[in-house]
Amino acid sequence: MGGLLSGFESLGLGNLENKSIFEKKESKTRDIPDAKEHKEPEYNEVDFIYDKNFKCPVCDATITAKIMKTGKARLKGTDYDLRPIYEGFAAEKYDVLMCHRCGYAALGKYFSVILPAQVKMIKENISSNVVLTKYDDGDIYSYDQALERYKLALACAVVKRAKSSEKAMVCLRTAWLMRSYQEYLAKKGENKELIDSLKEQEEEYESNAYQGFLEARESETPPIAGMDAVTLDYLLAQLSFHVGDYDNCSRMISGILTSPGANARIKDKTRDLKDKLAEAKH
Numbered sequence: 001m002g003g004l005l006s007g008f009e010s011l012g013l014g015n016l017e018n019k020s021i022f023e024k025k026e027s028k029t030r031d032i033p034d035a036k037e038h039k040e041p042e043y044n045e046v047d048f049i050y051d052k053n054f055k056c057p058v059c060d061a062t063i064t065a066k067i068m069k070t071g072k073a074r075l076k077g078t079d080y081d082l083r084p085i086y087e088g089f090a091a092e093k094y095d096v097l098m099c100h101r102c103g104y105a106a107l108g109k110y111f112s113v114i115l116p117a118q119v120k121m122i123k124e125n126i127s128s129n130v131v132l133t134k135y136d137d138g139d140i141y142s143y144d145q146a147l148e149r150y151k152l153a154l155a156c157a158v159v160k161r162a163k164s165s166e167k168a169m170v171c172l173r174t175a176w177l178m179r180s181y182q183e184y185l186a187k188k189g190e191n192k193e194l195i196d197s198l199k200e201q202e203e204e205y206e207s208n209a210y211q212g213f214l215e216a217r218e219s220e221t222p223p224i225a226g227m228d229a230v231t232l233d234y235l236l237a238q239l240s241f242h243v244g245d246y247d248n249c250s251r252m253i254s255g256i257l258t259s260p261g262a263n264a265r266i267k268d269k270t271r272d273l274k275d276k277l278a279e280a281k282h
Contacts, residue, residue: 004021004171011130011132011151011152011155012130012131013126013129013130015125015129016155016159021154021171021208021212022164022211022212022215043088043089045089045139045140047069048069048073048089048091049066049067049068049094049140050069051065051066051067052066054097054112055112056102057119058099058104058114058127059099059104059123059127061099061102063100065098066094067094067108068091068094073087073088073091074086079176080238080242081175082235090177092146092177093180094141094146095150095173096108096150096152096153098149102126102127102130103122103126103132104127105153105156106153106156106157107153107169107173114160118160118162121159122156125159126152130152143177143180143181143184147177147178150170150173150177154174157170163216164215164216164219165212165216166225168209168216169225172205172206172209174205175202178198178199179198179202182195182198182202185198206239206243210236210239213232213235214248217232217233230256230259230262230266231266233255233256234262234269237249237252237256237270238273240252241277241280246277246280246281249273249277250277253273
C-alpha cells in the first residue's frame with residue numbers, strides 16, 4: 001500500500017510522500033444502500049451548484065469555487081458512514097475550497113480557520129512547490145478534478161498540523177468521493193480496473209479516517225468535526241466494523257445502547273449494526 005500521500009509528484013509535492021497523516025496506525029466489508037426499483041429522474045448537475053467567491057487566507061487572492069445549493073437537491077438517505085446520498089448528485093465533489101494561486105486547500109468549514117504559523121507552513125511547504133493540473137473551466141467538477149482537490153486538502157492539513165478530526169474528516173469525505181466515483185462508473189458499465197483501484201483507495205482512506213477519529217475522540221472536546229459525542233461514537237462503531245476492528249465495534253455499540261444521550265433512531269441503527277456484528281463473528 002503506497003500511502004495516501006504517494007503519487008504526489010504530479011502536484012510538485014513529492015517531498016510529502018513519506019509523511020505520516022496521523023501519529024499512530026490502525027488497520028472490510030461495506031454496506032451498499034438499498035437499491036430500490038425506480039425510474040431515475042432527469043436532472044442536470046449544474047442546477048445543484050453555483051459559483052461563489054472566497055478570499056484565500058494564505059495569499060489574500062479572491063478565488064471562485066463551485067458550491068452546493070442548500071436545499072436544492074433531494075436527500076435520499078445516508079450511507080453507513082453518514083455519507084448523504086442525493087438524487088442524481090454527488091455533493092461531496094464540492095466540499096473542498098482551493099486557491100489556484102498558492103495551492104492552499106481545505107474543506108469549506110476549515111478553509112478560513114488558519115493560524116499565522118500555519119499560513120507560514122503552507123507557503124513554505126505547499127505554495128513554493130505545488131504544480132496544479134490545468135482543468136478546462138466547466139460547469140461542474142469532474143471526479144478526477146474533485147479528487148485532486150481532496151488530495152491537496154489532505155496535504156495541506158498534514159503540513160499545517162491540523163487537528164486529528166480535520167484530517168480524519170478529509171479522509172472520510174475522500175472515501176465518500178471514491179465510492180461515488182465507483183457508483184458513477186458502474187452505472188455506465190465501464191472501466192472495471194479503475195473501479196477496483198478506487199475501491200482499494202476508498203478502504204485506505206476509510207481506515208485512516210477511523211484512526212483519526214479515534215485519536216480525536218481521545219484528544220478533542222465535542223462537538224468534534226461538527227458531531228456530538230453520540231454521533232461520533234456511532235460513526236466509529238460503523239467504521240470499526242467495516243475495517244474489521246470487531247472488539248472496538250462491540251465496545252462502541254455497548255456504549256451507545258447504554259447512553260442516555262442517544263436517541264431512539266441512533267439506538268435502532270446501532271442494534272442493526274449489533275446484529276451484523278454477531279453474524280460477522282460467526
